Amino acid sequence: MNGISQMWKNISGLWSLIVGLKITGKYFVCPQVTVHYPRKTVDNLSTFRGPVELVASDNDPTKPKCIVCLQCAGACPSGCLTVAAKPAPKPTAEEIKAKKEAEAKGEKVKKAAPKELGTFRYDFTLCSLCGTCVDTCPVGSLQFSSDAYLASRNKEDFVYDLLARLADQAKGIKSGSSQSKE
């Protein structure tokens, strides 16, 4: 009795191997599921979070929406962002005089022009793509790009000057080490 059950076990064990081989055979003739990079690329990158970039303002594609509030730089857990305003133009002597006179007369003084973005440095080597900066920006001036194909031999290539990048984008040039995604 023992011998028979042992034999039965062996047969069913062998059969399990045949079933496995059948599956292997079936998938062997199935079309390939892998994508042969770089001859082919995937097409679902629109939702991919790549390096952060600036969003152009609605009326000028070379200017970012940014109002230089510096919140993003403070919010980033890794300190990737360095933001600074352009130094405000020094008021001329006449302007100061005019302002003083206006104040003396009790007129309303014109406020200084809004700050303009001078530098926006972004160190992608530190970024964890968490999205805290994007969530924090009060005017929606930051977004994730969908650059997935990043490679370089040089670390400095991943320290982006986002203003220059925006200017390049406005001219229709792909900047940085990002490759074109046809």
Add this chain to the structure above:
Amino acid sequence: MLHTEREYSKLIAGDFYTHHMEPGPDDRTMILNMGPQHPSTHGVLRIVIEIDGEYILRAEPVLGYLHRMQEKMGELKTYLQYMPNMGRVDYLHALAWNWAYVGAVERLGGIEVPERAQYVRVITTELNRISSHLLWWGAFLLDLGAFTPILYAFDDREKILDLLQIPTGSRLTLCYFRPGGVVNDLTKDFIDGLREFIPHMRSRLPMYKGLVTDNIILRKRVEGVGIITEETCRRYGATGPVVRGSGLAYDVRRAEPYSVYDKFDFEIPTDKECDAMGRYNVRVAEIEQSLRIIEQALDAMPDGPHMVKGAPKVKWKAPAGESYFAVEGARGKIGVHVVSDGSNTPYRVKLRAPGFCNMSLFAEVARGVLIADAVAILGSLDLVIPELDR
């Protein structure tokens, strides 16, 4: 002067962790390092083993090679800035860690989470759980010497990652939840893709069974190997598929239901065999249960906001106090304990990693087994070393 070869070998093999593994008076046993670069230790786990021939007499895991001070970082970052860390504790089931942490913060701050966000969390976390189990499935079989299954698993896992990329934007180190909700709402693309994926995944399960589960070579390799009794599990605080593979139906989703898990009808797979095969069966069965939960959640998901109004900002100050939140991760019970002193950074963050407890019992279970079986046992515990080192 080193007089004998023995004295010399003692010197080179010896470090702090081998000091109470000194060789005996004769040469019968040998002390070896398994890892930290051993392929079956997935990352950098080191196990010092004393072997007699092919049999392990004693095994002692040595941890810390991937210690990244995750808990300390919690004290230095603000509540929101700590979020990206959560995707990196256990990168295979990142959303469970996301959830455990935001859950603790929400409990601390008394933050309401909109109904829709709860369902979104359930759907994405369960999807993430399937991807984690698939990867374990492939890697476990890879440890045992079967190469091709991981390719099948990655084919399906890739589909899940593609889906998860739509709302989260990332594929592995997901940072998707925030205290008060989730970052993005689920889009139609995602929901349609998911509805297609569920029957696809179901149709693949019989294939997995035929290809691997019934395979006689696998069965001979894992059946009866690495028996962990329920009592051992209790002693070490093991959770997740390890304890369920020992016949105890403990699942945080059922034991202390959080979020909307009490609304779903799902089973908790268990296995009475207590061996590596039992744990294997539990995980494979959990894939089906996760699919069931996702289906129900998709049907029941209400409309509404995905983020509560007035959700905490980066510099948010939590009220003083402490809170604990536990979720069921792919590897077991994940717990996060946050203590606040009222400032904008936590006073202390304690992360309970299930892998740590599950791994602790290895030293006991590995006693007297073949080295090859030790690999099978390690694999069946589903260890993610970065998680247990934190």
